[in-house]
Amino acid sequence: MGATIKDIAKIAGVSKSTVSRVLSNNGKYSNQAKEKVLKVAKELNYQPNEIAKAMVTRKTGNIAFVIYHKIKPVITYPFFTPIISSLIETATNNNYGVFVFTERDINDPFKTIHEKRVDGVILASRINAEIVEAFKSQNIPVMLLNPFVEIENTSYVESDEYSGSMDAMQYLFQKGHRRIGFVQGFWKERYINDRYSAYKDALMQKGIEFDENLVIEVDEVSMETGRNAADAFMRLSELPSAIFAASDLLAIGMMKQFKKSGFSIPKDIAIVGFDDIEMASIYEPALTTVRVNKELMGELAVRQLILMMNMDEDQSQCKKQITLPTSLVVRDST
Amino acid sequence: MGATIKDIAKIAGVSKSTVSRVLSNNGKYSNQAKEKVLKVAKELNYQPNEIAKAMVTRKTGNIAFVIYHKIKPVITYPFFTPIISSLIETATNNNYGVFVFTERDINDPFKTIHEKRVDGVILASRINAEIVEAFKSQNIPVMLLNPFVEIENTSYVESDEYSGSMDAMQYLFQKGHRRIGFVQGFWKERYINDRYSAYKDALMQKGIEFDENLVIEVDEVSMETGRNAADAFMRLSELPSAIFAASDLLAIGMMKQFKKSGFSIPKDIAIVGFDDIEMASIYEPALTTVRVNKELMGELAVRQLILMMNMDEDQSQCKKQITLPTSLVVRDST
DNA sequence: TCGAAAAATGGGAACGTTCCCTATTTAACT
DNA sequence: AGTTAAATAGGGAACGTTCCCATTTTTCGA
Structure with missing residues (x-):
């Protein structure tokens, strides 16, 4: 299968610690070691295994977007389509993967999301305090998007x-x-x-x-x-x-x-x-x-969540409640 | 943090092997052991760690959908919106997570996808033989959706x-x-x-x-x-x-x-x-x-991919090339 | 040229599972 | 009751990383 750090170490004649240090650019290593390792890594077409990394760092690099809504297939719902699009785009550009869940597709979103071990969640629309608390109690940062109810002490992005x-x-x-x-x-x-x-x-x-x-x-x-x-x-x-x-x-x-x-x-x-x-x-x-600036809403939700995910512990420090301005677009129906 | 199998084992007074057997219902165990384990698991609100599981089983339970297309934000492109929607819905119902990638968001989709270690990929539109081969050579099952070119020996779903x-x-x-x-x-x-x-x-x-x-x-x-x-x-x-x-x-x-x-x-x-x-x-x-039955296309793409992912080795065995019928919808413009 | 400090390296545990193999317990049949 | 087979349980390696700590090597000033 794919080459591992161990394979590189063996061929390059260094320890796997050194390989890890070079590849993640974390810690001290000689130029000589760096060159050897990078050369071998390239030869073997090495692709880091994010799963193994997630195992030890306890960060999966994935987030979940959950819409608690009655409406049917929510991605096709015209208000949410651009939000989800910009959300995924922003996340991808920051090396995060996004899982999209809708209430109706899943018996227990919390269970599924928790099993997937996402680093943070964005919850939209018809949320409530218990749902939010369920995630917070597991130390999963929560960002709300256009929430129907007010939840204290929680970051959100909405429009005015x-x-x-x-x-x-x-x-x-x-x-x-x-x-x-x-x-x-x-x-x-x-x-x-x-x-x-x-x-x-x-x-x-x-x-x-x-x-x-x-x-x-x-x-x-x-x-x-x-x-x-x-x-x-x-x-x-x-x-x-x-x-x-x-x-x-x-x-x-x-x-x-x-x-x-x-x-x-x-x-x-x-x-x-x-x-x-x-x-x-x-x-x-x-x-x-x-x-409503839907694209910006998606983007800011992800940005803020990333901020929160990166400051482990004490997320309350960077709580942010954003209310985006709206603008009247005059067309032909008036 | 969250309870692990080890924690359950300690409290229930059995080995972690037994706990694993009970929870994954795989192997032999006594009724007595089962009861103890399930009781403790519930008490501790145990949530299995899919990451650790993926580490050993080499299955992440995730798939990637990649659109190789010029068009801008692809999720909002009206032809793809319902496809992606049904794709995610079908995947979710089968306990798979979906990562959506678009060519423009990402320098090298292959690299990113490979790092995320998905179990299979669905590639859409403007694909070519090299792209497909890149995945196949890594033993990642490939399903094509509405491909612009013909790739031999590869499963696909398209419309007539x-x-x-x-x-x-x-x-x-x-x-x-x-x-x-x-x-x-x-x-x-x-x-x-x-x-x-x-x-x-x-x-x-x-x-x-x-x-x-x-x-x-x-x-x-x-x-x-x-x-x-x-x-x-x-x-x-x-x-x-x-x-x-x-x-x-x-x-x-x-x-x-x-x-x-x-x-x-x-x-x-x-x-x-x-x-x-x-x-x-x-x-x-x-x-x-x-x-064009876009919903069915998304659904069948996922179903077929799941089939392929479950039969390790020899995927060629279950190759399937699906051409869906189309229907003329007469409205007011003719 | 020697010694100490700094730099580089290596060994190994840990993350939370699964799964193989061995050891123990239980059941069953003479 | 004794032997054997079957059922159950446990120990430990493995998955591929990171990261801590100990060791080795290099550097550099006296």
């Missing part, structure tokens, strides 16, 4: 949903809209619900009375439920002049349904989404939406 | 692009089209180019003369190059009545550009795509396209 939603609402006001609807999924599961709060606060600040008939809750975020939401709005005696959908998938589903029912967007009804998924710019009319 | 393309052409003929354009990317890199062959063969069979003005090559597959292709068609003295785009991204880019230039689809020009990416059904008009 409140201010993004405020921007969306201000923009609609500026366009002259007063009667504005709101749609969102995952109602009860979110302890933090900045999008909804911002919607209500914006109305209040503008002195517009909150009308609960204009607020629709769907139990899943998809284009299908977006269509249903549009139907619900069309059943009202009077349609709102604009709708703020707290997710692009809902927004696009709604646009489809409104168009199908003969309404024109944005003439008859204006739609604003949230997330800025890829489809938002491709669909016609292109969707005005609040852009 | 020739017959899918034929179906598309037949359908256009049936709709009365005679003057049909063709667009594709990655021209020179494909040794196998069934889509283009089918286009030409279909014309010939129908007795329509091949007109190379109606064939456009783009050097990258994206909506942007699709737009360019549409522009190129519009510069012709006479527009074809239909265009077969060998990729949905190109098709959608073209539709966008045609619409922007005031043409109506399918009234002024009909468009057929290939792949059936998610956007194909969402964009309006919804795209008629040749559906």
